[in-house]
Amino acid sequence: MISSHVDPVNISSTFAQLALNHVFKVYSGRQSWQDKLLRRTSSDFVALADINLEVEANTFVSIIGPSGCGKSTLLNIIAGLIPPTRGSVKLNEVEISKPGPDRGVVFQNYALMPWMTVFENIRFAIETVYPQITFVEQKNIAREYIDLVGLHGAERKHPHELSGGMKQRVGIARALAINPKILLMDEPFGALDALTRGFLQDEVARIWEQQRQTVILITHSIEEALLLSDKIVMMTRGPAARIAEVLDIPFPRPRRRELLDQYPAYHELKAELEIHLSHETRAVEEARIKVKP
Numbered sequence: 256m257i258s259s260h261v262d263p264v265n266i267s268s269t270f271a272q273l274a275l276n277h278v279f280k281v282y283s284g285r286q287s288w289q290d291k292l293l294r295r296t297s298s299d300f301v302a303l304a305d306i307n308l309e310v311e312a313n314t315f316v317s318i319i320g321p322s323g324c325g326k327s328t329l330l331n332i333i334a335g336l337i338p339p340t341r342g343s344v345k346l347n348e349v350e351i352s353k354p355g356p357d358r359g360v361v362f363q364n365y366a367l368m369p370w371m372t373v374f375e376n377i378r379f380a381i382e383t384v385y386p387q388i389t390f391v392e393q394k395n396i397a398r399e400y401i402d403l404v405g406l407h408g409a410e411r412k413h414p415h416e417l418s419g420g421m422k423q424r425v426g427i428a429r430a431l432a433i434n435p436k437i438l439l440m441d442e443p444f445g446a447l448d449a450l451t452r453g454f455l456q457d458e459v460a461r462i463w464e465q466q467r468q469t470v471i472l473i474t475h476s477i478e479e480a481l482l483l484s485d486k487i488v489m490m491t492r493g494p495a496a497r498i499a500e501v502l503d504i505p506f507p508r509p510r511r512r513e514l515l516d517q518y519p520a521y522h523e524l525k526a527e528l529e530i531h532l533s534h535e536t537r538a539v540e541e542a543r544i545k546v547k548p
């Protein structure tokens with residue numbers, strides 16, 4: 256579904272092809288655990304090293320990797336919130352250098368305006384990105400996305416009156432309402448209990464079936480990635496994290512979580528992801544134990 260506000264702001268397409276070429280990220284002024292281990296006094300911390308990734312339009316891609324490997328760093332670079340130290344990130348052949356309305360971001364901590372209602376949080380985002388469209392149009396779009404995420408009836412509530420799951424529905428509606436070409440989600444369900452997390456995963460799957468937008472999702476959950484993704488990007492541990500492998504997830508859509516484990520490939524992919532994550536995590540833990548304070 257391409258939303259009704261596409262025409263007024265003259266966006267012709269939601270086609271989004273993302274290309275990362277030789278992306279490095281170095282944070283200066285920080286000593287890594289490897290520096291400590293080797294008693295180096297380096298002040299540069301190489302978070303990402305030579306990341307290359309092509310994301311086809313209208314695909315759902317998850318990024319999975321051990322804690323602290325650089326997943327958020329990568330997403331923040333794609334969002335234009337931080338620059339790569341080296342390399343290029345292009346959306347539809349155009350270099351990303353700052354945040355833009357072609358990218359909607361959903362954060363783990365929701366990042367809602369606490370003094371605004373559900374409705375106002377969403378309408379305000381639309382107004383910020385598209386000040387040229389009328390107030391009535393902004394309200395119509397906000398209503399459309401409130402309905403899409405199942406928040407009809409909660410429009411006048413403030414964030415403090417909402418559960419975590421409802422807050423994240425607002426976060427998703429707000430990100431989609433600006434009609435981005437690509438949706439970036441940084442552990443959007445990480446703060447939610449297991450049941451709510453499951454509900455929202457199903458919601459995201461349902462919305463994705465309607466919108467078929469390009470999505471990049473960061474997650475720690477193998478099951479979540481297998482349920483939602485067309486491809487899963489496995490990252491190595493940091494420092495200097497890389498992409499170890501990109502897995503194709505072949506299950507037909509629409510997917511139902513209770514049926515996925517009937518596919519033999521589900522168990523093979525799950526095992527591969529588990530082995531990768533536990534190997535990388537163990538290596539990080541073992542190295543950290545050796546670091547002298």
Ligand SMILES: Nc1ncnc2c1ncn2[C@@H]1O[C@H](COP(=O)(O)OP(=O)(O)OP(=O)(O)O)[C@@H](O)[C@H]1O
Nearest residue numbers: 282285300302321322323324325326327328329493
């Ligand atoms: N602004 C910064 N300055 C220095 N180092 C940073 C900065 N931001 C992140 N880092 C470091 O870069 C590495 C990657 O961090 P990042 O948050 O991207 O990892 P992550 O995979 O998203 O972590 P998690 O899984 O715990 O959310 C970490 O070692 C982190 O401490």
